[in-house]
Amino acid sequence: MGMSVQVREYGGVVVEQLTDAAGIASLCSSAASEPSRYPLLSGVDPYDDTWFNSRQTVRLATELQSIIDSGDDSVRAAAQAILQLASLLAAAPGRPHHRQLLFNGD
Numbered sequence: 001m002g003m004s005v006q007v008r009e010y011g012g013v014v015v016e017q018l019t020d021a022a023g024i025a026s027l028c029s030s031a032a033s034e035p036s037r038y039p040l041l042s043g044v045d046p047y048d049d050t051w052f053n054s055r056q057t058v059r060l061a062t063e064l065q066s067i068i069d070s071g072d073d074s075v076r077a078a079a080q081a082i083l084q085l086a087s088l089l090a091a092a093p094g095r096p097h098h099r100q101l102l103f104n105g106d
Contacts, residue, residue, distance in 0.1 A: 003028070003046060003105055005081075007088045010098030016085055023078030027067065028103070030075050038063045050103040054089040057101050061086050 002021025006014050018024070031041030040060045044050045052060055064086070067079040082101075089099045 003103060005085055006102045006104060007085050008100050008102055010100070015099065016088055018081050018085055020078055020081065023074050024082070024103070027075050027078040027082070031063070031067070037066070041067075044103045045105050047105045049105060052086075052101040052103075054091075054097070054099060057086045057089045060101070 002019075003024040004021065005018045005024060007016045008014055025046060028041060028044045028046060031038035031044070033042075035042035040052065040056060041063050061083055064079045064083045068076050068083065086101055088095075089101060091097065
C-alpha cells in the first residue's frame with residue numbers, strides 16, 4: 001500500500017488525503033538522513049502512524065518549506081503537497097479546531 005498523509009477531524013473524519021506513496025516515502029527517507037535539520041519529519045515512522053497536531057504542524061511547515069527550497073523535484077513535490085494539507089489545520093472561521101495531520105505508514 002505505501003505511505004499516505006491525511007488531515008483528520010478529531011472524530012476521525014478524513015478531510016483530505018495525499019496518496020503519493022513514492023514521493024512521501026522519499027521525502028521521509030531524505031529527512032531521516034538529517035534528523036538535526038528535520039527533527040519532526042525525521043521522526044515519521046514509515047511502518048506505523050505518526051500524528052501531528054496543529055501546533056506541531058506549524059513547525060513541520062518550516063521543515064517542509066526548507067525541503068521545497070532545497071530538495072530534488074520528487075521530494076519537493078511531495079513537500080509542497082503535504083504543506084498544502086498542513087494548511088488545513090490552521091485556524092479559520094467555521095473550521096473545527098481539532099484537526100490532525102496523519103502520516104499513515106505501510
